[in-house]
Amino acid sequence: MNRIWEVLNDPETTIVFDIDGTLISYNYGERRAHHELDRDATEEVFRGVDIYNGCRGIPVIRDFLKTRDLARIYCLSMEPHRHDVSKKKAVNLYYGIQPSHVYLVDDHSEKPAVLKQIAEASGVTPEKLVFIDDNSMVLRRVEEETAFLTAHVTVFFEDHEEMIRF
Numbered sequence: 001m002n003r004i005w006e007v008l009n010d011p012e013t014t015i016v017f018d019i020d021g022t023l024i025s026y027n028y029g030e031r032r033a034h035h036e037l038d039r040d041a042t043e044e045v046f047r048g049v050d051i052y053n054g055c056r057g058i059p060v061i062r063d064f065l066k067t068r069d070l071a072r073i074y075c076l077s078m079e080p081h082r083h084d085v086s087k088k089k090a091v092n093l094y095y096g097i098q099p100s101h102v103y104l105v106d107d108h109s110e111k112p113a114v115l116k117q118i119a120e121a122s123g124v125t126p127e128k129l130v131f132i133d134d135n136s137m138v139l140r141r142v143e144e145e146t147a148f149l150t151a152h153v154t155v156f157f158e159d160h161e162e163m164i165r166f
């Protein structure tokens with residue numbers, strides 16, 4: 001069994017989830033991962049599109065969180081398009097995560113500093129906090145700049161019974 005899976009399953013562990021591509025499926029367009037107006041239109045036009053109204057959650061993660069104390073569950077997401085209210089509403093409706101536990105930043109580079117703020121405010125030691133993201137470069141940055149544990153979102157989709165050896 002992967003050690004991080006054990007840590008994640010410890011009810012005392014604090015988990016900080018990225019949102020786009022982690023808690024919410026990164027399929028915002030009609031036939032594209034990115035919404036058709038994301039990058040192709042003016043920023044102002046895309047800001048007016050409510051991409052989280054009608055978005056899709058990840059059932060295996062919702063099941064994982066059903067038995068957890070949500071006081072130890074946070075979100076940390078890049079949100080430069082001012083979809084703040086709608087994004088917080090989506091993770092609250094689907095996962096029950098409190099809007100006050102959702103931290104939004106303008107750029108991925110801010111994530112390590114905000115993780116430190118979350119840990120300090122909640123009195124969590126680095127080995128009891130796991131940050132989960134779908135972007136390996138963001139995970140790398142957190143690993144380089146903090147002592148927190150990390151996991152790629154695919155940890156939830158793995159077969160935890162069988163390991164492929166050859």
Ligand SMILES: [Mg+2]
Nearest residue numbers: 018020021134
């Ligand atoms: Mg992401």
